[in-house]
Amino acid sequence: MSDTPIDSSKRTWLIATGCAGAVGGVATAVPFVSTFQPSEKAKAAGAAIEVDISQLKPGERIIAEWRGKPVWIIKRTPEQIADLPSLDGQLADPKSERKPDEFTPPYARNEHRSIKPEILVAVGICPHLGCSPTEKYTPGPQPSLPDDWKGGFLCPCHGSTFDLAGRVFKNKPSPDNLEIPPHMYLSDTRLLIGEDKKA
């Protein structure tokens, strides 16, 4: 066996067929991996939703489902709105300047992160790892929260805290504020979530 000289032409063909086979193998893997992508049905399920907010009172929240995610519609009290600027120093991104295209549409890039100062519309999913934060409206000291707590949200999974404008506090696992979905008012009491005027 070792005495036979190497037939380099045969070896070249072996390498060539091996490579051709590998290309075929990889090409076959493409349809298999592609089946992992969201189906056409899943892609189509992202339509905008309409919410009636006529019954929403100050200090209350409605949870609507949009694209399988909870969207919170919260009516803040005047005191809660007044408290927002005082928190700027403790927040990671008080002016919503980080990745604004992903998290904050232009009409919500303000102190209260909303179109109307009292009504916050936010996706109730923590940007860290996707849990839905729990409401912690009551101010004051309580477990897992600082003693000067002014009301907001606490993520039960990893302890990120957000103020009542969905802005994340400093040095918490979540790098970003809560996402403000595209939304617009169809009238004073009817809200469309998933679409805005420019779209």
Place this chain on the structure above:
Amino acid sequence: MAEFKEISPNASAGAKLTNWFENRFPTMFDAYRVHMSEYYAPKNFNFWYIFGSLALLVLVIQIVTGIFLVMHYKPDAAKAFESVEYIMRDVPWGWLIRYMHSTGASAFFIVVYLHMFRGLLYGSYRKPRELVWIFGCAIFLALMGEAFMGYLLPWGQMSYWGAQVIVNLFSAIPFIGPDLALLIRGDYVVSDATLNRFFSFHVIAVPLVLLGLVVAHLLALHDVGSNNPDGIEIKKGPKGNRWSATAPADGIPFHPYYSVHDIFGVCVFLIVFTAVIFFAPEAGGYFLEYNNFIPADPLVTPAHIAPVWYFTPFYSMLRAITTEMVYVLVACVVLGAAFGVFKAKLPGVFKGLIAVAAAVTVALMLAIDAKFWGVVVMGGAVIILFFLPWLDCSPARSIRYRPTWHKYVYAVFVVNFVILAYLGVQPPSPVGERVSQLGTLIYFGFFLLMPWWSAKGEPKPVPDRVTYQAH
């Protein structure tokens, strides 16, 4: 092909039948000899050595109960939770099969953690058993995947939000992360598509991989031979025992000696296992979490979510990585690099490489979110185990002959691991955060500093033969 064996016409019917098979399927008979009756294991095994067989037993329990559960379970987001309740209430003895499977999952991790700790105690991963250890770590990794995907199937609140968190871990990877998470879920949120593919992975793909790895783990083990509590290589010792003149003198055949030893272990294990199944199948919310008895609700995360106990040490480390902690890690990288450059005896080229690699790492650590580094730390905590054979530089293999203070280092590691596990089931708190950050440093310090500390101290004299008292 093996020689065809003729048998005397006067032989018994049993012997004739055996001979008939041996001539037609000799591989089976060879395998029995190589792995059972002529596999010579050291004679000084102690109770720590039952966990390998127990892991195999639990694997069989999981496969058998799993097959029966699949007959009644429906992998459909609208029906999954109901079908599990149907198994629990309406299928005759369904509750038993289900509790065997759910308790089996926790039992698997208990047994595997003890099995791994045994390896750590006696240096079972040291040369020439590196591959045995690496296959074992791969089994552990596959098992974590299997357990995680299985936990989604009951479609309870914990199933749903646990999967949501873990899948989102992947989205923390820069650039490809969000698309990768989408590819795993098959939808923009954890949904029916996710449930279906996790079901497929849980019942077909991962078990096949697991079985293949278990075979590789055992074959590699039987090629190099088992380690023992003394860490002495019996193959290097004198030859000849009462069964074979060429086998190691300190070896005894696996069957019947260790098969009987393991059957005793199996009996003790089954007493505990069945006690849990019959008297405390939820194990106080640790084996089956209370929130998982509530159907999945994509709009509300339960007030307290925590992974099942076996993931909690790693989960604690994930939670420990905050922006502040990244600065601490940066300091660690800088210190490590400074040590490499100024203290280690290395050629200048390597020192330059270390400095450049450290600078790049620090730049990345400051540029990318803490969230990603949390994922890296959690993954790294498992991956680092693969490197243990090369991290341990102690002259003595077994803890028995290492300097006494090494035992305290191991004790700190174990206590720290348990504390991390405890913190992982607790809700986040400022004190818990600090403790878990310290715990993360201890965990990684144990492994990364091992080349230094394990070589320190005066090892005790290692005897030539294994220590063994006949009883």
